[in-house]
Amino acid sequence: MGRQVTKSELGDLVGRDERTLSRWQNAGMPVQEFGLGRGNENLYDTQEVIExxxxxxxxxxKKESARDRLDRVRADREEMALAKDLGEVVIAAELIERFEAMIQAAKIExxxxxxxxxxxxxxxxxxxxIDDQLIRDPIEAILRELANYDPDDDDPSDGDHDGSDDPEDAEEDGP
Structure with missing residues (x-):
């Protein structure tokens, strides 16, 4: 985020008068905050305006015409298809399908x-x-836990109880 300035200050920064800035604003120049009511000025973020x-x-x-945009989208689509054909990109759905098949095979094993x-x-x-159920039970428990895995859970059973591995922090929490 850049500096927050008024239209007058922005004009001084970019070397343009306020009428030009009003024209630019109508053409899409970003306004951070609109001054509502008489005497309240709009505020601009210098970084957004510069970008x-x-x-x-x-x-x-020049504004991008609908035809130019369509041509750009088609070219992007062709570029992605070529990258896929060359093995430079992987489609997420295909990757997920392969990953699920690997997990299923491991689970069966x-x-x-x-x-x-x-x-x-x-x-x-x-x-x-040796009863094979003694081996199967812990495997099933682990697989159940994996099936319920949610990366957004802050469950302390993930091994990171305090979020710190620093022994000094552990001493502070002591008995």
């Missing part, structure tokens, strides 16, 4: 194959019968 002026200079004072194989291997190695 608007640079944008106008880039357009050479964790719930079906791993407990039985691990129980069998442990039983053979240690000569004790």
């Amino acid at each position: 608007w002026l640079m944008q106008q200079a880039a357009l050479n004072g 964790l719930l079906n194959t791993l407990p039985e194989n691990l129980a069998s291997e442990l039983s053979a190695r240690y000569g004790v019968e």
Whole structure:
């Protein structure tokens, strides 16, 4: 955010009279606050005005016509299609679909194959019968917790109880 100035101050900064600034305002120059009532002046953010002026200079004072905008949108669409074909971008929906398939495969492996194989291997190695449910129960609990994961939760079970790992902070909170 830039400095907040009146129209007179803005005119001095950009070297234009107030009539020119009024014309620019009608053409879309940003106004931070409109002065309501007689004698109350509009206020302008110098950074926003400067950015608007640079944008106008880039357009050479020309407004983008509907046809120009349509051509620009079509060109952007073609550029995105080319980038996708070249493998430079990934469509979010495709990425989500692949990620969900990987998670589903891992879940099947964790719930079906791993407990039985691990129980069998442990039983053979240690000569004790291992119930695969002993392995499956903690896996299911972890998967349930993952399924309910919400990154916006401030749940202290995420391991960050105070938000600080500094031992000095822990001493201050002491007994």
